Amino acid sequence: MRGNMEMGTPVAAGSVTTGSKAGLFRTPISGGIQSATAINNLPHPALAVCNLMQQAKYGQLCTLMSRMHNRHEGYPFGSLVDFAPDPMGHPIFSLSPLAVHTRNLLVNSKCSLVVQIPGWTSLSNARVTIFGDAFPLAADQQEWAHQQFVAKHQQWAFKQLGNLYYYRMQNISDIYFIGGFGTVAWVDVKEYEASKPDKIAADSGEQNLKELNAIFSKPLKDSLSTEAEIDDAAFISIDSKGTDIRVRQGAQFNLQRISFEVEHDVQTLDDAKAALEKIINRYSRSKSQTRS
Numbered sequence: 001m002r003g004n005m006e007m008g009t010p011v012a013a014g015s016v017t018t019g020s021k022a023g024l025f026r027t028p029i030s031g032g033i034q035s036a037t038a039i040n041n042l043p044h045p046a047l048a049v050c051n052l053m054q055q056a057k058y059g060q061l062c063t064l065m066s067r068m069h070n071r072h073e074g075y076p077f078g079s080l081v082d083f084a085p086d087p088m089g090h091p092i093f094s095l096s097p098l099a100v101h102t103r104n105l106l107v108n109s110k111c112s113l114v115v116q117i118p119g120w121t122s123l124s125n126a127r128v129t130i131f132g133d134a135f136p137l138a139a140d141q142q143e144w145a146h147q148q149f150v151a152k153h154q155q156w157a158f159k160q161l162g163n164l165y166y167y168r169m170q171n172i173s174d175i176y177f178i179g180g181f182g183t184v185a186w187v188d189v190k191e192y193e194a195s196k197p198d199k200i201a202a203d204s205g206e207q208n209l210k211e212l213n214a215i216f217s218k219p220l221k222d223s224l225s226t227e228a229e230i231d232d233a234a235f236i237s238i239d240s241k242g243t244d245i246r247v248r249q250g251a252q253f254n255l256q257r258i259s260f261e262v263e264h265d266v267q268t269l270d271d272a273k274a275a276l277e278k279i280i281n282r283y284s285r286s287k288s289q290t291r292s
Contacts, residue, residue: 041241041259043198045177045185049128050197051239052117053085055205057153059115061093063104077104083113084152086168088193092145093134093167105167109133113169119236119246125255126237126244128187129176132169142166198240199267208269209235212243216276220245223283224256238272240265 043051061081065072079101083091091113095102105111111134116127137145145166175187200208212235221233224247232248242259260266260275 041261042179042183042257043239043241045179045183045187046191046195047198048126048179048183048239049175049177049187049192050085050089050195051201051237052115052126052128053089053091054197054202055237056115056118058082059091059113061101062112062114063101064108064110065100066104066107068103068107069100077101078114082149082153083115084148086148089195090132090172090193091130091169092137092148093169094145094149094164095167096164098163102165102167105134106136109135111169117237117244119234126177126179128178130169130172131174131176132172134167134169137166137168198265200269200272201237201239204269205238208272209238211269212238212272212276215273216280219280219284220276223280238266240267243272243276 042048058080060078061083062076062078065075065077067073077100079099081093081095081101083093085091095105097103101111111132113130113132114127115130116125142165145168149166172189172193175189175192177183177185177187179185196202216235217233221230224230224233228249230247230249232246234246235243236246236255237244240260242257244255244257247254247256258276258279260272261279262271262275264271266272266275
């Protein structure tokens, strides 16, 4: 979620470089997890991982090739899968018994899941690797797992083929999170399991982003077009403290963050609208004063 696609001038530890507009952070910082989180008004890493797991629908499931694959035995095998986190944040998978990764798990349960925020594929994107052991759920837990998928994937989950079976990463051994802006952390598993995602991220997160883009994408693009013309600006993730936007200038893309700068955490779509209106109105006034 955080970062900039282009390499910039190194920044001293514990400091930050911002754009000309308050609340808009344009340049990554160095200086450790705590300074990055505090200075840029980011969620702490455990909560950031929770939000990421809520907003992303797909990830790379990495398993170890089993003996049945002959010369490939022991090599890591990555495949794109859909998933849904349960209330403790443990990923649940809907897997075909014919898939290579499913056969691998039945022989060796060790695996990892790599998840990144939707709408951005650069190395500056926020991403998390969750390590653990995945096992098929018992027959009496299949319906429960299906409901987790319905809550996450909505209508799509109702149309799944009948030969899919639900697996769960039953134990999480470790979590490695890269959030940009100097946020790189091994996250405590118990802290992650005890954390609850921000309401704005968990409740209809994708729909909220669609509505915010419909209302604010154009005025945001205009507000950002100061030193250079911006062709497109789109919200790709949101949390209680701010939102990440994908900015396009011609064929170049970068990722920027806007802090909501409100006294309380943003928890609802109406809260987010009010915070963004305040920010964009301030940008517009500043732009008008500059022109005059």
